[in-house]
Amino acid sequence: MRRSVGLALATLLMTTGAAGTAQAAAPARGPVAAQAAALTRLHATSSNAFVDSSGTVHKLIATNIQPLWDANSTDTWGQSTYDSIKAKGFTAVRMVLFWDMFQPTEADWNETAFTTLSTAVERAKAAGLYVILDTIHMSGSPDGQEHVPDWARVTPTDDGSVEGLDAVVENGLGFLQTVANRYQDEPAIAAYDPVNEPFRSSTKSARLLSDYTQIVNAIRAKDSTTSIMLEPSYGDSKVPTSSFSSFTPTSRSNLIWSVHDYYNGDPNSANTNGYDANGLGQNPNPSDGTTGYNSANKAALASHLQVQLDMAKAESLPVWIGEFGIGSGATGHDQYIKDKVALYKSKGVDYAWWEYSSDNGNGPFSMVDANENWRSWVSYLF
Template identity: 60%
Template sequence: MRRLPWVLIPAALALGAAGCGTSPDRSGALSGADSGARTAAAGLGKLHSTATQAFVRADGKAQRLVGPNVQPVWDARSGDTWAQPAYTAIKAKGFTSVRFVLFWDDFEPRKGAWNETAFKTLSTALGRARSAGLYVVLDCVHLYGQPEGQGRVPAWARKADGMGAVASNGLRFLQQLAARYGANPALAAYDPVNEPYRWPVNHKSVLADYTKIVNAIRAKDAKTGIAIEPTYGDARVPSSAFASFKPTRRSNLIWSVHDYYTGNAGVGFDRNDIGTSPNASDGTTGYKPADKANLAKHLQVHLDMAKKVKLPVWIGEFGIGGRAAGHDQFIKDKVALFKSKGLGYAWWEYSDNGTFSMVNGNGSWKAWAGLVR
């Protein structure tokens, strides 16, 4: 339930982190020094999902995706993006994936009018991630802000809430992504709607909208994984709500949870079954190690439900503000919990205005970044 407004990466910071002070290589080509990245790219094979494992290789072995959330398109009017060294460094740090945060209005500012600059930038970013040997999850429509999660939904497409906007007007955009990138072996999954807004909470209607979304993507891409999120990313959803989820094909689907819970309120759901707030998503709420047991109780609610509906689980976002109390211990305890359950996860986020950022202004890793592994 990350409710912070998005802060665009300042160009100076981005260039420093991307290329050690040099301009991004817009071509996406690798230098001779990056021959190891070519080998890493060649090793990527298309992943699939089972009822218990979110990502599985062709040989049947589970592939745990762990890495940061990354914004690949900085400005819809330019091709500036992270250079190859940024992705190479992420891989060298021991991570296996990145979750690309996309904003719909960058790509379709007017109905049916595609911004090819944004798509070209995304193609470059996907190519660089692949070259580094990183899998990519596409956070296709990142909802946040007002009205009702539609801060970056194109004005022409807005409805009563963000989820309704995507289900009514965003299927064409999702199909564009599937048609353009579905065959890429580095694309591990689509995460079509980030933290679907719906108030009053109505899980059945959200899952009915997901039926439309999944079917639309499957019309263009029959195999790549598709992640489904609970309302606001962390709501408690009863398995009975899945009666309204009726996709044509129910394979390669994943239940993706955003877990910022700090254990400060028992199991951690309010009377509307939304994850307890405040939590670490606000950038300031801290963590008390004495609440560690509640982290497991909260996550288990999601795991139990997912098991009932035969969906594997992946943690699409977790994080805590850099200056929040208990910062390092929160990461240690969350990562240990996720690993104990065999779950992959994505840290929020690689680089922002400093609240959650894993890197410094010069592109070097913060001292605690290794804890996320």
């Protein structure tokens, strides 16, 4: 959960050529795909997030990456960046998009932004990387609307009747449909993640799932097959299965539960499994770039994740970790990565690191330096 952390929209001046509880058994995953030159369309099953038409499971280990740096420029990561990501061992990228770059006014589409995105998708595809489109990336203020176009923003109310996610539900469905319409036939798009860390109070999970009903139906009106990810409030809130009575899309096929797992297992927390009485995930956590990790808390990592796994299993949804990470200077950095990755592997869950690079490689989560050289700890991600 990065609720209090604003995205550093990089001073990206890169050139286009640079770049506790009992453990449950992991779900049966079937044969794992070998590397292939061409990408094939994937779909979701109740236990696996990414499967091809032959039933072969594809392991999508990804990094988050920002493909657009300036709404009015086509500068973006070069082919060598995506080739390097693939060569390092990643099989996918989660592309972080900012709605205000694409739809500056209600009536206008910024085709420069769409062109840049198309270039990025094609380069990822050419490298053999699948793409998850983080389509409306909510973060920052007010109430997650830092990158919501001015015309589409809502004014949050003290009583919580209006929250940041209302901007998406009221004004953003057209943007989601436009993206879906453009990419409905692209096999490199493994899934849409329509709303990053939706700003809806953790006590309003039924309303959140009602919102997702509208979001899923809007996308399905343009794209009937590409998988769609659902996230809990702020990416890591506890959602009771009873709230799913509000989730009534026209189709529940090809859906994935996506969690942002920054939990560090703080033993001083009085919260059960890292969630407070309102179901909100513990904060602060390593998503702030400075909070560290004590390896003595390893068992708590599993206890926290199991809450999400149990709920998803009850709803026949596979799980994918859309974000996790820890700041480069934080205590226990390397061990945190090792323990998280070991946990994910034991559960048969794939994941994405936050992030490839920001601020010319100086961002706290960056896997590369300013010259795009991989940092030594990246090998722990595999």
